[in-house]
Amino acid sequence: MNTYPFLKRSSSLLCLVLLVVSCEKEIDIQLDGVEKKYVIEGTVTDQEGGSQVWVSRTKDFAEDNSRTGVSGAIVEISDGNTSYTLQEDENGHYTAPALIGTSGTTYHLSVRIGTEQFSASSNMPQKVSMDSLYTRQEFLFDEMENLPTIDFSDPAGERNYYRFVLYVNDIKKRDIFAYDDDMIDGNSQSISLFYLGDGEEDDDPRNDKIKSGDLVRVQMLCTDAAVYKYFYSLSSSATGNPNGAAPANPVSNLQGGALGYFSAHTVQQQETRVP
Amino acid sequence: MKFIAFFLSLLLLQTAGAHAQQQVVISGTVKSKVNGETVIGATVSVDGTYTTSTNEYGFYALRIPAGSHRFQVNFMSFSPYTAKISVFKDSTINISLEQSAQSLDEVVITANPGKQDLASPQMGAERVSMQTVKQVPVLLGERDALKVIQLLPGIKSAGDGGSGLFVRGGSADQNMILLDEATVYNASHLLGFFSTFNADAIKDLTVYKGGMPAQYGGRLSSVLDIKMNDGNNQDVNISGGVGLISAKLNVEGPIQEGKSSFLVSGRRTYADMFLKLSNDSSINNNTLYFYDLNAKLNFQLGNNDRLYLSGYLGQDRMGAGDLFNLDWGNKTGTLRWNHIFSSRLFSNTSLIYSNYDYKIGIKTGADEFEIFSNITDYQVKQEFQWFANNRNNVRFGLQSAYHRIRPGEVTAIGGSSFNDTRLQQRYSWDNALYASNTWKATDRLQLTYGVRLSAFGILGEGDFYQLDANGNVTDTLSYEKNEFVKTYLNVEPRLAVSYQLTPLSSVKASYVRNVQNLHMLSNSSTASPTDKWLASTNVIKPEIADQYALGYYRNLFGGRYELNVETYYKDLQHQIDYRDGANVFTSNNAVESELLFGKGRAYGLEWLLRKNSGKLTGWISYTLSKTERQINGINNDQWYNARQDRTHDVAVVAMYQLNKKWSFSANWVFYTGDAVTFPAGKYLIDGETAYYYTERNGYRMPDYHRLDLGATMQLRQKKRWSSELSFSLYNAYGRENAYVISFEDSADGNRTIANQISLFRFVPSISYNFKFN
Structure with missing residues (x-):
């Protein structure tokens, strides 16, 4: 369970309470080039x-x-x-x-x-059946959000790792949704993907909110532990956002000193239209 | 048993030349006449030759030749007390100091608690007067002692507007924060923007960044010893204030005049009430506030006994409707008994309770669950101060604490898909035995030497793990309830020397070893209420710091100015960090498998020039420093700059009393940006940009600087009523200081850009404070 989206949103609430207007701007930073990898x-x-x-x-x-x-x-x-x-x-x-x-x-x-x-x-692990995909509405901080939600039953007594890839109107979302079954082992799940768009129309369409009428498509991947670790560490430390952890290269399963990963996984896919 | 031999040798004290004439001991307590508060650090002198100062309970003892003497007591804005005394046997002389009449009529401010003590071997320590705390402008006018000490050399703020501290290269968890002797585990409110210490309830704050006396231990880099007010035992006194974000009320008074008193002090933020006024349900559903409650009772029982009972309760609540809430808070309680056995032997016994917990509640869809964590301490401290003679002042004591840590418990509610998860509770028994002596070897040379012996026992029940080099569990050892898993014994020498070069200058040197057995793990770059406290285990070794310091101290211009320069070198062992990709929220009990261990070093040069009296008071501080870590598994096993490594750190603080009505203040800070990790390159993974890192903390945030302004207007005073209006402007020239720099794709997705987020600019505040007595 990643509580970060909650904390991120609540810190904007904090700014509101402290009567603070935080200010964001693009800056010029000189970053040294390094040997290519x-x-x-x-x-x-x-x-x-x-x-x-x-x-x-x-x-x-x-x-x-x-x-x-x-x-x-x-x-x-x-x-x-x-x-x-x-x-x-x-x-x-x-x-x-x-x-x-x-x-x-x-x-x-x-x-x-x-x-x-x-x-x-x-x-390549055993496939865990993706039972259904739908969206549900939830009030997240200041706005109503349509959350893509996947139902499946986690098999008891074994470690399972999942990754979901979200497409809205065939545009892939950047967010990484990687989960393990620590704390949820053996239960039937309704996992919601907490994708929170920025709602700004003219900006990057990859950041658009999910609206009524949108076509939501989700791929459910069952991966092994090392690949889960790769995506978990990628999402927490290498996406350029200060997501908590100190920036670092993701933990890779590759030997020999290259970046990236190798994954054998099952893939299932469903789509639904937002009501 | 070398330690016992040392103990004995301590007691065989040097008493050369003490027998020439019949000697008597005078002792007593120094108090303020107006409110009965004991006075800490008042200078007591006899004939100008025999001098001492009052201890943390206002007690002093001085050995003098029998006969007639001129007796004098001085402290800050109090009128000096002078009397002729004739003593022929051991005597008690209790003093009540009067507020200086002068300080009311004329404008003479002594902002500092007395001139620096050139003779004392104590170095690396600063006392902060509440007078200064009241004047220095701060964010949103919320007076905060922790923000004022950040303006001193060697003490760095943990972020814009924040109350967190880094002291001499230490991490945020390496500061021991004591409130009436009780450990405060998380001294911050509202994600770190305010501290838990309501300035109205605080009497005294002393920070030790080096040369810690032997009675303090348990953290590597500093001790913040904060004492609450005792409560006025003369008159009922009500004071309070209303500011932009909070309101405060403080009530104190005698239970029995001159003998006993009470104090209750509360503060609550109310900005969230504005949220409630909103029609927008998305806003008025939210909760965000904190409160603090300090209370103290104080009884004088006869001439030789004094009893204090003090407590603190603070709580933060943050929530968004039913979806999410995060509550956290500290509770502390102290029962303290001062007993004067004789004019030479002073005893303090304390029973202490301390608790920190947080609770996260989440309700989303069908899932509802809570995450809970806490740390609880039960502690007893016994200390003796023995005024052996005028050349030897001995302290010795015993401290024993039982810690219980509940690292994390997940409780599912209703038909949640979450399983209940309980991480193992951890128990430890933390003991320390210490002794030290301050020896005036000659008129010029003084030494404080001592030792602290710490024994940290890790207790069952629970499973403990053995790990291989990659952090994989190779063996699990199970222990029964109260079975000793391991005991870490450490000898912590404490040594300080001062040599007075001239009546106006001195040099000092010190060496201390500190050991830390409770460690806070933080995965993020900013402090979070959910940062995890861990006790040492068979795998997590006690952190150890050895600090060497050297200083030069000089009074200038007849004592109106003082200069001190200190340099230090600190060597750190068994430092802890998370492995890359560590999972912070996990049901895995073997948290050690997510950790790496290494070492650190820190060194620096600190300058402080201070003006203590006159219409203009204040100081200039400058720190030049370096802080590094070396942990195998991070930065290719090479040394790297710690995040808090800031090469230059400057603070200028000025307070100007224009007239009785108006006073002004300003402070300006400048520091080198924190060390930070920026990408060396980028690549695509799953079609998205990922960043390539080659070096930990190889870059710098932009330099930080900021000016704050403050003004206080005294309103018309009536006999028992006074009030004032305070104004402040935080970040007065609106510098956009980088809070976070993130990297992301440009809107068209074709390139990558760096984005800077800055917080507070031009933040004004107004507050109204009153006092009625």
Whole structure:
């Protein structure tokens, strides 16, 4: 349970009470460039086309946000018996259409770039059924919010890790919703995604509030512990927001010193229209 | 048993030259005539040659040759008391000091509690007068002693407008904050913007940033010893105030005149009441307030006994409708008995209770649950002060505390999907034995030497863990109720020396070791009421700090100005931080597996130039310092700047009494921005920007500076009634000081930008204070 969204909102309430107008502005900060580092983002899913690996490099803060793909890497994924060599279809994007993952299998990723070697393993957990998706209304601090809500039953007596990816009108939201079943083990759940938009129309559409008539789509991923840790630490320390923890690189399951992660997970998806 | 040998040697005191003539001891208590409050730190002198000062209960004792003498007592704005005395046997002389008539008619202010004591070996200590606290302008006019001490060298504020402190490179949890001897675990209100100390209820605040006397221990970097007012035993006195965000009322008076008194002091913020006035249900559903209640009873039982009972209760409530609420607060209670065994032996016995808890309630959809955590202390302290002779003043005592920590309990309500979760309670028995002697070796050389022996026993019941290098649990050891898991024994030497160079100047040096067995874990960069207190375990070792300090002190211009310069080096062991990606809210009992341990060092040079008297009083302080940590697993195992590492820190405080009606004040602060971690680069993960970090705290926040202005207008005084209006303007030139800098995508998503959030600019306040007696 992340209480941060609550605390964040209540601190704006605090400003109101203290008769304080906080002031926000863009500033110019000189950030030194550093040696570029490789970034590997690899997935194996139980869906067709889900096995893919992005290989890229970090960029300086002042550069644009596009990806600097790394071509010519040798990328392999093995399930212990069969090894698949991924083919590059665009700059830095490697795929293995024939590889569809199965729960209970541990997959091994190997990436060779020149003389450098990176590897990781991930176990695809059993799928926990996504029972339903709907939105419910809740009054959050100053405004009524439509909260996407997912019903499912957490299996008792085992560790389960979930990640939800939220799309509204086919625009992906930036927020990371990664949960473990610590404190909720074995219970039927209605997990609401506390996405709080900024409500400013002309701004970045990725920050829009969820309104009546919007199409809400949620992907539910069942991941292993290391991948949960990666996304949990990414959300708390590497998104650029002072989300509490000291800024740091997320805890990765990759060996060899690259950024990123390798995840074998199940994927389910549902969509609903906001009433 | 080396310690016992040392103890004995302490008692074999140097008494050279004390037998030349028949000696007698005079002793007594110094009080204020107008309200019967005992006076702390008053100077008592006989013939100008025998000098001492009153202790924290107003008691003094002085050994002098039998015969006739000139006897004098001085303290701040009180008229000096002078008398001729003839003593031929041990005698009690109790003094009531009168408020200086002069200070009412003319304008002569002594803002400081007496000139600096050049002769005393005590260094690194500052007393803050409530007079100063009342004058220094602060945020929203909420007078706050903790904000005033942030203007002293070596003491840094933990954030814009905040009351948190970093002392000489220490972390926020390394300050021991005592209110009438009881530990206050979270001294902040409203997420840190105000302290729990209502200035109206406070009599005295002394902060020790180095050279801590042996009676203090348990925290590495400082001691804030705060004493509540005792209560007026002469007259009923009602005072109060109304400010922008809070109202206060203070009632005190005699129960039996001259013998006993009571005091009740309360404060509550009411800004939330404006919320209630709103028609908007989204606003009037919210709760946000805090209150403080201080109460004290004080009985003089005969000539030799005095009994005090004091208590504090403070509570913050913050909530948004049914959705979310966070309540937290401290409770403390102290029962204290002063007993004068003889003119040379003074005893203080205290029974102390202290409690801090927080509760978070969340109700969303079908889920409703509460998170609760608390820490409770039961403590007994026994201290003796033995005025052995004029050259030796001994203190020794015993302190014993039982701590119970409930780290976190989740309680589900109704059909919630949450399971009830109880983290193991932790128990510990915290003991200390100490002795110290202040020895006037020669007229110029004084030493305070002592030792504190601390024994921290970790008690069952509960499971304790053994971990491998990666923090994984390799073994679990279960203990029965009250079974000793481990006891940490530590010897903490305390040594201080002063040498008076001239009548106007002295040098001092000190060495102290401090040990800390209660640790606060904070994952965030700002203090939060939910920061977690942990006791040492088999894995979490006691934090240890060794501090070496050297100082030069000089009075200038006939004592109107004083200069002191201190330098220190501090070595810290067993410092604690979270691992990257640590889960702070967890049902895992092995919290150690989320922690890393390392070391720290801090050093600095502190300058303080102060003007104590005249129409203009105030000070200039400047600190040059460095604070670093080295923890394996952070910053590639290299040394890095601690967040509170601020190279330069300047404060200028000025108070000007124009006439009887108007007084003005101003303070200006400047400091190097905190050390902070900024990204070295960026990359895409799941299609979103993630930031790449290479160095912990490798960057700086922008420099911070701010000017605050204040003015107080005395309104027309009547016989028993006086009142005043205070005005203040916080951040008078509206500097946009960075509170937070965040990094995010630009609106078009094509690039990344840095965003600065700043809080308080041009914050005015007005408050009205009255006094009736």
